[in-house]
Amino acid sequence: MLNLTSVDWLIMLLYFVFVLGIGFALKRYMKTSKDFFQAGRALPAWICGLAFISANLGAQEVIGMGASGAKYGLETAHFYGIGAIPAMIFVGIFMMPFYYGSKARSVPEFLRMRFDEKTRALNACSFAVMTVFSSGISMYAMARLIQALHVFDGLFNSLGWNPDGIFTFSICLSALIVLLYIFLGGLTSAIYNEVLQFFLIIAGFLPLVLIGLRNIGGWSGLKASVPVQYMHEWKGVAHASTNPMGIEIIGLGMGLGFVLGSGYWCTDFLVIQTAMASKNMESARRVPLIAAIPKMVFPFLVILPGLIAIGLPTPHTTTVVSTVNGAIIHETTVVSPQVEQGRGLVPAKINPVTGKPMLTASGEPLLDYDMATPNMLLHFFPTGILGLGLTALLASFMSGMAGNVTAFNTVFTYDLYQSYIHKGGSDKHYMAVGRWATVGGILLSIATAYAAINFNNIMDTLQLVFSFVNAPLFATFLLGMFWKRATGHAAFTGLIAGTATAMLHHGLTLPIEARPGIHGGWIAVLHHYPSDMAQNFWTAIFAFGANFVVTVFVSYCTKARPESELVGLVHSLTPKPDRAHIVWWKKPEALAVAILLGAIALNIFFY
Amino acid sequence: MSLDLRIPMGMMFTLVGVILAAFGLATNGNEKLYAPSLGINANLWWGLVLLAFGLTMLLLGRRSQKRLAKLPPEPVGDGDARRGH
Numbered sequence: 001m002l003n004l005t006s007v008d009w010l011i012m013l014l015y016f017v018f019v020l021g022i023g024f025a026l027k028r029y030m031k032t033s034k035d036f037f038q039a040g041r042a043l044p045a046w047i048c049g050l051a052f053i054s055a056n057l058g059a060q061e062v063i064g065m066g067a068s069g070a071k072y073g074l075e076t077a078h079f080y081g082i083g084a085i086p087a088m089i090f091v092g093i094f095m096m097p098f099y100y101g102s103k104a105r106s107v108p109e110f111l112r113m114r115f116d117e118k119t120r121a122l123n124a125c126s127f128a129v130m131t132v133f134s135s136g137i138s139m140y141a142m143a144r145l146i147q148a149l150h151v152f153d154g155l156f157n158s159l160g161w162n163p164d165g166i167f168t169f170s171i172c173l174s175a176l177i178v179l180l181y182i183f184l185g186g187l188t189s190a191i192y193n194e195v196l197q198f199f200l201i202i203a204g205f206l207p208l209v210l211i212g213l214r215n216i217g218g219w220s221g222l223k224a225s226v227p228v229q230y231m232h233e234w235k236g237v238a239h240a241s242t243n244p245m246g247i248e249i250i251g252l253g254m255g256l257g258f259v260l261g262s263g264y265w266c267t268d269f270l271v272i273q274t275a276m277a278s279k280n281m282e283s284a285r286r287v288p289l290i291a292a293i294p295k296m297v298f299p300f301l302v303i304l305p306g307l308i309a310i311g312l313p314t315p316h317t318t319t320v321v322s323t324v325n326g327a328i329i330h331e332t333t334v335v336s337p338q339v340e341q342g343r344g345l346v347p348a349k350i351n352p353v354t355g356k357p358m359l360t361a362s363g364e365p366l367l368d369y370d371m372a373t374p375n376m377l378l379h380f381f382p383t384g385i386l387g388l389g390l391t392a393l394l395a396s397f398m399s400g401m402a403g404n405v406t407a408f409n410t411v412f413t414y415d416l417y418q419s420y421i422h423k424g425g426s427d428k429h430y431m432a433v434g435r436w437a438t439v440g441g442i443l444l445s446i447a448t449a450y451a452a453i454n455f456n457n458i459m460d461t462l463q464l465v466f467s468f469v470n471a472p473l474f475a476t477f478l479l480g481m482f483w484k485r486a487t488g489h490a491a492f493t494g495l496i497a498g499t500a501t502a503m504l505h506h507g508l509t510l511p512i513e514a515r516p517g518i519h520g521g522w523i524a525v526l527h528h529y530p531s532d533m534a535q536n537f538w539t540a541i542f543a544f545g546a547n548f549v550v551t552v553f554v555s556y557c558t559k560a561r562p563e564s565e566l567v568g569l570v571h572s573l574t575p576k577p578d579r580a581h582i583v584w585w586k587k588p589e590a591l592a593v594a595i596l597l598g599a600i601a602l603n604i605f606f607y
Numbered sequence: 608m609s610l611d612l613r614i615p616m617g618m619m620f621t622l623v624g625v626i627l628a629a630f631g632l633a634t635n636g637n638e639k640l641y642a643p644s645l646g647i648n649a650n651l652w653w654g655l656v657l658l659a660f661g662l663t664m665l666l667l668g669r670r671s672q673k674r675l676a677k678l679p680p681e682p683v684g685d686g687d688a689r690r691g692h
Contacts, residue, residue: 018619203653384630
């Protein structure tokens with residue numbers, strides 16, 4: 001049972017006060033819609049860089065990476081090493097000149113400049129829907145975690161409120177705070193809070209890793225207490241059956257690195273918006289690179305807690321007999337079956353109907369990996385620093401939501417409202433629309449969170465649909481930026497074909513040990529994958545491939561745009577900026593090479 | 608730039624650091640409280656670390672603010688020149 005004292009509450013309260021305070025302080029700087037939606041394009045690179053990585057470091061990431069660390073071990077670090085760092089370098093060096101240089105205000109707007117109106121409309125609509133749902137899912141996950149950790153139980157008890165209201169209370173509280181600070185300070189507010197969250201995550205998780213490692217006996221102790229393949233990133237990756245994730249090197253490299261990772265880091269406006277807010281082109285290019293530096297070391301902060309959690313001894317019901325002043329004292333520590341059936345600090349999943357631990361097909365208890373990181377916090381932190389750890393978790397939930405909401409209000413206002421509903425309004429008008437879009441976006445997120453309670457499968461289904469829409473995206477941007485022949489009709493058909501292929505592939509394949517349905521095979525089962533991750537990566541590869549081929553084919557069948565219209569949008573037609581005045585080691589390219597070498601060194605070390 | 612983030616952020620971490628360190632000092636030697644963290648007074652030590660971080664941020668923020676105040680008004684920058692687009 002969680003026992004929070006006033007120190008914990010004080011720290012949490014302090015965070016809320018500062019978050020709102022920053023919002024109010026920024027309000028007077030919000031004069032034009034550019035200030036509100038693009039942070040005036042005036043922020044320094046380091047702030048945008050830290051926000052770039054924090055926008056992705058939502059709580060799903062923090063909890064999910066801990067869960068994955070407990071489930072798969074260090075191989076999880078591939079999500080960083082393969083899945084993020086190369087893509088971040090690519091977007092900084094090669095793609096940012098077009099995003100920033102084109103003066104587009106959003107990623108869909110870039111698509112209109114490069115291709116045509118319908119490609120933009122398709123991307124803007126699907127993106128707007130996805131951001132609203134994502135922030136709703138984030139809200140739902142936060143309320144569930146607050147319930148599971150009993151954060152507000154004490155507060156509710158002392159106030160005499162019904163504990164059933166905790167879910168609603170958590171949702172309303174987070175919605176209200178995010179709404180206020182974005183309403184007041186727009187993107188600047190969201191970015192500042194993402195930076196604040198970045199440091200809070202370090203402040204909350206670094207001591208956790210240090211204490212956890214000390215308890216387990218340091219690095220060598222950790223090595224001794226988990227299966228040997230958990231401690232290797234690359235060993236056994238050549239074949240699906242010899243590594244914990246069940247994925248072979250081609251699926252991993254192509255699927256995660258080239259398609260999914262690049263698709264996310266290079267095209268998702270959620271992260272790109274922070275880079276586009278920086279003050280000049282060189283800063284904008286440096287933003288993803290600056291973000292890549294902490295990204296290299298973040299596996300230690302977010303994956304290790306999960307790995308330590310699984311490596312620690314599982315608590316059992318014990319009785320300690322001691323004699324104090326002649327009296328024999330039996331001190332019994334009772335451990336629930338949920339904990340006893342688990343592994344380490346990872347509890348077993350409990351069937352809500354029978355109250356017994358759920359079993360897998362082979363009779364092993366099913367583990368609730370998502371509790372790995374939160375349980376580590378509760379296990380090692382005394383009151384005081386526990387408040388800090390919980391605040392870090394809350395902060396990451398809220399800033400994940402905030403990033404989605406600002407991306408939503410920008411895309412809604414510029415790409416949907418200004419383009420299709422009301423053209424030619426005043427700047428003030430669009431700023432007001434943006435503010436109200438924020439309110440609307442948050443209300444829709446709340447609706448999503450409540451829908452998630454009532455329909456068990458909604459989260460899985462939504463994430464599945466997102467993966468269909470997102471998987472082919474990178475091919476469109478790649479061809480758009482580096483092949484001047486690509487046309488608007490081709491981009492549009494390619495995107496649709498890619499999404500259709502993703503659905504078809506998912507419908508025809510199935511991971512082993514899964515039944516046809518949400519996991520795939522809902523048309524027919526033609527192929528079995530060794531794991532759902534392998535299926536996921538290959539779905540992305542097929543979607544990307546289909547989009548690429550269709551876009552190239554249709555481009556040759558349709559009329560190309562005159563080259564003069566594509567200056568600043570396509571690599572070969574854009575003049576190289578004169579950067580002779582910058583010292584070589586200050587150039588983004590030098591930073592990129594240094595990061596690449598660092599990432600390779602880390603991968604060799606954890607081979 | 609409008610508001611230097613380092614100042615509010617520095618203030619927040621300084622305050623959190625002071626609270627944690629003070630609480631850690633007050634509870635120093637409380638074995639039961641610090642049993643989870645292996646007998647280490649995590650509040651005191653981590654509070655001091657955060658205090659140092661917060662003060663550094665504040666110092667950096669203040670310094671650049673003073674430097675900006677001394678400079679003549681900024682010439683119209685790259686971003687403003689093209690605001691018409």
